Amino acid sequence: MRTNSASLSSPTATTAQSVTVPGEVPGAEIRGLKVVFQTPAGPMPAVNDVDLDLPLGTITGLVGESGSGKSTLALAMMNAVPKPGHIAAGSIRLPSVTDMTRLQGKALRLARGTALGYVFQASQNSLNPLKRIGAQLLDLGRAHGMEDKGALLRHARELCERMGLDPVRTLSAYQHELSGGMRQRVGIVFALILNPSVLVLDEPTTALDMISQRTVLDIIRYVQRERHLATLIITHDIAIVADLADYLVVMYGGRVVEKGPTRHVLQRAAHPYTEGLIAAIPRISGDIDRAQPLPGRPPDLLSIPRQGCVFRERCAFAIDQCSVQTPGLMPVRVTRRHDALEEDSALLDGQVAACHVRAPAPSAKVST
Ligand SMILES: Nc1ncnc2c1ncn2[C@@H]1O[C@H](COP(=O)(O)OP(=O)(O)O)[C@@H](O)[C@H]1O
Ligand code: SF4
Ligand SMILES: [Mg+2]
Secondary structure, X not given: OOOOOHHHOOHHHOOOOOOXXXXXXXXXXXXXXXXXXXXXXXXXXXXXXXXEEEEOOEEEEEEOOOOOOHHHHHHHHOOOOOOOEEEEEEEEEEOOEOXXXXXXXXXXXXXXXXXXXXXXXXXXXXXXXXXXXXXXXHHHHHHOOOOOHHHHHHHHHHHHHHOOOOHHHHHOOOHHHOOHHHHHHHHHHHHHOOOOOEEEEEOOOOOOOHHHHHHHHHHHHHHHHHHOOEEEEEEOOHHHHHOOOOEEEEEEOOEEEEEEEHHHXXXXXXXXXXXXXXXXXXXXXXXXXXXOOOOOOOOOOOOOOOOOOOOHHHOOOOOOHHHHOOOOOEEEEEEEEOOOOOEEEEEEEEEEEOOOOOOOOOOOOOOO
């Protein structure tokens, strides 16, 4: 886990966009990303004004309930948003690609897989049932101009071993001959075979039993360290990434509502939505009797508020301002009381939240 004390010495020392440590090498840089889906009511944003840094050598956990926009964000990183959606604004820089959103045709096909490895949500079911795993890996390599079949197979065998899979058996198997956990590990082999430096895994442990979950998470940690990847793990369950991620990013209604070093976000969540997610999980909230499901339901595309805070319908702390003004990500402060008269406040290292009450803009007057 890394912390950042230097870059947030004052509210103006950060753009409130970046929560990474100075000197960290960016693997992916997303700026101002907006993805809209065409609906009967017009174009609606599933991802709105998202900034995100994924530094090399770190794991970022992207969490939020179903429908928050997590998968749409991940698909946008591949420039693979399905119709009737499209990237309406923003840029996505990867180590070998200046802006993924601008690529098309052959350049885009080549960049997918080499610049960014992707393990799809439900990837256990995304393999071709009629072809052996090894043949599918060779197809993938060939599509990316890798003609050295021997080198590709050696790499595939090595990756299988890293995943705890028997290389000979796995590469000659059809998908139905593998368990769910094995198929998920094969999905990671596919994502890494072209040596990307950014790895995105969408719900990699959903639908796996506890032991397979643990194995897959251990493998993710291991390959991330070994290859110095910038890894993004998407999950609706904050407990999955609590031990694994260096950084946590919380999404709601298409917006990032809080992000920062995992330890800070878990210990002192600033955004009421993050608090709600944590309180719902006994293993993190620490008290099984007090674990509370988050009341209400997340919005869908048609019910996301156009103006003001996306969370206001479910928020117990909402004030008038929340209906009219969309909060931006601001540094989170913690107040320390020394005695009855004296108090000071300090910035929490690298943590930002979008909430008029919990992380107000420096000039804002909050009246409750
Ligand atoms: N292909 C699609 N067509 C229309 N709406 C979509 C499509 N894919 C996702 N959406 C909508 O975009 C929003 C975000 O979805 P998604 O990114 O899948 O969320 P998450 O991965 O966080 O569950 C949801 O309201 C969802 O209904
Ligand atoms: S901005 Fe307002 S509605 Fe949104 S989370 Fe903060 S207090 Fe709640
Ligand atoms: Mg999803």
